[in-house]
Amino acid sequence: MLEGLLIGLQTALSVQNLLMVIGGCLIGTFIGMLPGLGPMSIIAIMIPVAISMGDPSAALILLAGVYYGAIFGGSTSSILLNAPGVAGTVASSFDGYPMAKQGKAGKALTIAAIASFAGGTIGALLLMIFAPMLSSVALLFHSAEYFALMVVGLSAIAAFAGTGQVAKAMMMTVLGLIMATVGEGALFNLPRFTMGVMDLQSGFGFITLAMAMFALPEALFLVLKPKTTQGGGDGKIKDLRITRSEARAIAPVIGRQSLQGFFIGVLPGAGATIASFLGYAVERNIATKEEQEEFGKGSIKGLAAPETANNAACTGSFVPLLTLGIPGSGTTAILLGALIALNVSPGPRLMIDEPQIFWAVIMSMFIGNLVLLILNLPLIPYIAKVLSIPRNYLIPFILFFTLMGAYIGQNNATELLLLVGFGICATALKFADYPLAPLLIGFILGGMLENNFARSMQLYDGIGFIWERPMTLGLLVIAAILVVLPSYRARRARARAAGVADGD
Amino acid sequence: MALDRWIALILLGICLTYGYTAWFTMDGSLAPFMKRNPIWPSTFPKVLSVLGIIASLIILLGLEKSETKVGEIDYRRLGDYHLGQAVLLLALMVAYALCLRPLGFLGSTGAFLILGSFILGERKWHVMVPVSVLTAVVVWYLVQQVLGIYMRPLPGVIGG
Numbered sequence: 001m002l003e004g005l006l007i008g009l010q011t012a013l014s015v016q017n018l019l020m021v022i023g024g025c026l027i028g029t030f031i032g033m034l035p036g037l038g039p040m041s042i043i044a045i046m047i048p049v050a051i052s053m054g055d056p057s058a059a060l061i062l063l064a065g066v067y068y069g070a071i072f073g074g075s076t077s078s079i080l081l082n083a084p085g086v087a088g089t090v091a092s093s094f095d096g097y098p099m100a101k102q103g104k105a106g107k108a109l110t111i112a113a114i115a116s117f118a119g120g121t122i123g124a125l126l127l128m129i130f131a132p133m134l135s136s137v138a139l140l141f142h143s144a145e146y147f148a149l150m151v152v153g154l155s156a157i158a159a160f161a162g163t164g165q166v167a168k169a170m171m172m173t174v175l176g177l178i179m180a181t182v183g184e185g186a187l188f189n190l191p192r193f194t195m196g197v198m199d200l201q202s203g204f205g206f207i208t209l210a211m212a213m214f215a216l217p218e219a220l221f222l223v224l225k226p227k228t229t230q231g232g233g234d235g236k237i238k239d240l241r242i243t244r245s246e247a248r249a250i251a252p253v254i255g256r257q258s259l260q261g262f263f264i265g266v267l268p269g270a271g272a273t274i275a276s277f278l279g280y281a282v283e284r285n286i287a288t289k290e291e292q293e294e295f296g297k298g299s300i301k302g303l304a305a306p307e308t309a310n311n312a313a314c315t316g317s318f319v320p321l322l323t324l325g326i327p328g329s330g331t332t333a334i335l336l337g338a339l340i341a342l343n344v345s346p347g348p349r350l351m352i353d354e355p356q357i358f359w360a361v362i363m364s365m366f367i368g369n370l371v372l373l374i375l376n377l378p379l380i381p382y383i384a385k386v387l388s389i390p391r392n393y394l395i396p397f398i399l400f401f402t403l404m405g406a407y408i409g410q411n412n413a414t415e416l417l418l419l420v421g422f423g424i425c426a427t428a429l430k431f432a433d434y435p436l437a438p439l440l441i442g443f444i445l446g447g448m449l450e451n452n453f454a455r456s457m458q459l460y461d462g463i464g465f466i467w468e469r470p471m472t473l474g475l476l477v478i479a480a481i482l483v484v485l486p487s488y489r490a491r492r493a494r495a496r497a498a499g500v501a502d503g504d
Numbered sequence: 505m506a507l508d509r510w511i512a513l514i515l516l517g518i519c520l521t522y523g524y525t526a527w528f529t530m531d532g533s534l535a536p537f538m539k540r541n542p543i544w545p546s547t548f549p550k551v552l553s554v555l556g557i558i559a560s561l562i563i564l565l566g567l568e569k570s571e572t573k574v575g576e577i578d579y580r581r582l583g584d585y586h587l588g589q590a591v592l593l594l595a596l597m598v599a600y601a602l603c604l605r606p607l608g609f610l611g612s613t614g615a616f617l618i619l620g621s622f623i624l625g626e627r628k629w630h631v632m633v634p635v636s637v638l639t640a641v642v643v644w645y646l647v648q649q650v651l652g653i654y655m656r657p658l659p660g661v662i663g664g
Contacts, residue, residue, distance in 0.1 A: 048651075052652070168508070171559040181552070223593060400620070417598065429511065432579070454547075454548070462542045
């Protein structure tokens with residue numbers, strides 16, 4: 001491990017990669033601050049740049065920096081404007097915005113920055129401990145277990161979608177898998193489902209799909225419904241200091257939420273958003289009576305909890321990506337797509353075959369968090385000016401960068417028409433409350449899922465691998481339970497409620 | 505019928521077509537030696553089509569009860585929002601896709617950015633035009649010179 005750390009440090013501390021971290025964090029903060037553009041859109045827009053650099057470590061370092069930067073920027077607009085740029089920072093506005101209204105915007109930003117820093121750093125430490133452990137277990141897996149593990153991941157994503165949504169999330173996952181089968185698969189060298197269209201021979205472009213699923217609908221929503229925002233307090237950000245007693249009050253919160261957030265982030269389907277809401281709820285419940293009164297009115301604990309948790313969860317979501325090659329969230333799915341485009345296959349072999357990538361990413365997480373704390377925090381009053389860019393300029397630029405992203409990847413104007421078409425479909429799906437992240441995750445995992453399935457079918461000459469390998473069977477049973485359980489519980493709860501209503 | 509169920513109906517249609525292809529027409533062109541293989545190119549799609557049909561039927565028939573909640577935008581009152589602007593911008597994007605090759609990158613991008621902000625209601629030409637042209641030139645420079653991806657800058661007629 002020490003050797004790995006040194007390799008990682010050496011790679012991460014090269015001038016180029018340091019610039020990548022700093023650049024990524026700054027870009028992420030800038031764009032993450034804009035309401036309506038989440039980390040997924042930002043990373044999708046940055047992917048062509050990252051891919052054309054050609055160096056996988058640098059690309060992953062850049063994209064990871066953008067990811068933290070976006071979360072950090074999102075919390076800034078949550079606090080200053082009550083307009084979260086990112087879903088994972090909605091909970092930060094509960095107490096951050098009241099603080100800003102009381103004229104304590106500077107203090108709120110400092111607390112957010114310190115909490116994010118601690119959450120991210122502790123998360124990276126935990127990642128360093130757990131990822132090698134998990135990946136040594138994962139080395140024992142065969143393709144049958146991989147297949148089962150991916151099924152578990154996909155079902156977990158559907159299961160976490162919430163009551164009344166499981167079927168929709170499942171539908172979207174299956175649709176993503178269906179879209180992944182279009183084109184020529186590596187396994188059979190036969191074009192499938194291309195309907196005779198030449199452009200579909202190589203399948204749908206992953207960047208085009210990512211842009212169409214996230215960046216375009218978000219931009220269209222901004223057009224349809226301009227967000228009304230009002231600044232908090234007098235708009236000036238001053239007095240960034242916090243007192244010693246405040247630091248003492250938030251320290252235990254940060255400790256607890258780093259752990260909790262990290263482990264929530266590791267679970268597939270539960271990411272920064274769930275971690276931050278849960279963190280807020282848990283801290284409110286265990287606070288003393290007087291402190292509970294404060295929550296929602298500008299409590300420093302109420303701000304520190306979601307900020308720590310969402311950053312720790314972001315780091316946690318890298319565990320399944322780096323060790324199993326299975327993304328648990330939309331953002332890590334996009335990162336996986338970028339890695340595959342760069343000819344790196346994440347998974348348990350990553351640590352053995354290309355340790356410099358694995359360790360450099362972890363090291364750059366520490367550096368990235370430090371950059372956010374010492375570079376971005378003092379700059380925040382200036383960066384916040386980006387919030388005053390008029391929407392009339394902002395939206396055409398977002399649309400233009402979406403188009404550019406899809407175009408640069410393929411150098412093909414047909415791709416742009418596909419982008420607009422898929423974007424319209426995605427917007428309609430978003431209207432009808434269908435979750436879009438499962439579609440992209442399904443699309444990215446589709447190829448690997450089928451390959452592992454096919455390999456196990458060939459090895460066992462049929463479907464027998466499911467009952468001949470107990471671990472595979474166990475994992476598939478877990479997947480089935482995950483899908484069925486939420487609707488069963490909802491049904492029982494409804495039956496009970498109905499019983500009460502009709503009770504004699 | 506609510507929008508989500510209409511969409512489920514469309515998705516059901518897609519899954520049925522996909523399933524029909526996978527179950528009945530795809531295997532016809534399979535080479536004889538591949539038929540001895542335990543897995544065919546159509547095996548996985550067959551499984552997917554069944555899962556897709558089940559999921560879309562659950563949504564379509566409303567088997568999974570959910571409270572109807574209004575999202576960020578209520579599509580039933582779509583006319584209340586800036587629908588015209590959104591449609592115009594989409595049309596502009598299609599036009600951009602069609603013009604990019606014939607008109608060259610610099611011209612189409614400049615026009616796209618200017619028209620985009622015009623559609624959104626901007627009328628300050630002295631800001632719009634310089635900002636858009638500058639962006640087009642800077643992005644072209646970055647993509648062509650720094651990233652090394654060729655993009656035709658000027659209309660093909662002039663030989664760009």
